[in-house]
Amino acid sequence: MDKLTIKQLCANLRLSELSIAFEEQYRESAYKNMAFEDRLRELLQVQYDADNVKRRARMGQQANLRWSDATIEDCFKRHIEHRRLLADILMEFDWVGRNENIVITGKTGVGKTHLACAIANAAMNKGITVLFKRFYNLLLELVAAENEMNLKRFRNKLNRTNIVILDDWGLAPLCDRERHLLFEFIESRECKASLIITSQYDTKDWYGAFQDHTLADSVLDRIVSYAHVIKLEGDSARCIAREGGDNE
Structure with a gap:
């Protein structure tokens, strides 16, 4: 699966922060030797943290x-x-x-x-x-x-x-x-x-x-x-x- 397809899937799934983090991984040579599971965990953690920040902001507005x-x-x-x-x-x-x-x-x-x-x-x-x-x-x-x-x-x-x-x-x-x-x-x-x-x-x-x-x-x-x-x-x-x- 090529890079553009992955980014398009991220856009379709509204995983904007994961997409940005993926782009960084794609550019940085340090990630090339990192295990797939570790790279995936880092990507998911970035998106999870960003979603939590947005959810907390929404909760504050509604409160x-x-x-x-x-x-x-x-x-x-x-x-x-x-x-x-x-x-x-x-x-x-x-x-x-x-x-x-x-x-x-x-x-x-x-x-x-x-x-x-x-x-x-x-x-x-x-x-x-x-x-x-x-x-x-x-x-x-x-x-x-x-x-x-x-x-x-x-x-x-x-x-x-x-x-x-x-x-x-x-x-x-x-x-x-x-x-x-x-x-x-x-x-x-x-x-x-x-x-x-x-x-x-x-x-x-x-x-x-x-x-x-x-x-x-x-x-x-x-x-x-x-x-x-x-x-x-x-x-x-x-x-x-x-x-x-x-x-x-």
Whole structure:
């Protein structure tokens, strides 16, 4: 099989990086004495690595994180008291395989959203899909999907994502429709996928938003019973951000 045929096959199969690496092997005399299996392995590794980089970039775009550059290394430095818990959470991401959740609480500016995004970035590096949603934006989208008779499809789309981040879970009262749509969404993910929830309020204070104790019990039990809770302490980091550090 001649060189041009091989390159054409690479083009047909969309193996662009392998094609470039093959061209290099073809030119470099050092490869002439390399075993066929070693040359083939090197070519496949080049394509595999390139595909991973592209896949990770796509995942990052689809995740739409608020802090796309957040790293867990920064969080280890910033939240020293939670290093062990964070290390456990990041260990192979077993909690995602068990469809468990993470709840991050703390006052405004302490770094809840940044930490959620850092965990999300670490997850995507492992090939785990993530989607970032502001809590009230999600409620609006659920209502809109129901109005458009598209609720099941919208919920299924969300549930194909391994981790959905619900940022800034609020205490403002929900209307009856929002309560039931939220319950159905949480129920649809129970034991099937994971959530990361950030909130200014401790979980015990979430009941006030529901104005329906039975429904609140049903929702919170489905979240907290399978959750790793991280309570962040300290002063607001917004002044740090103005000096070039992280933000909420």
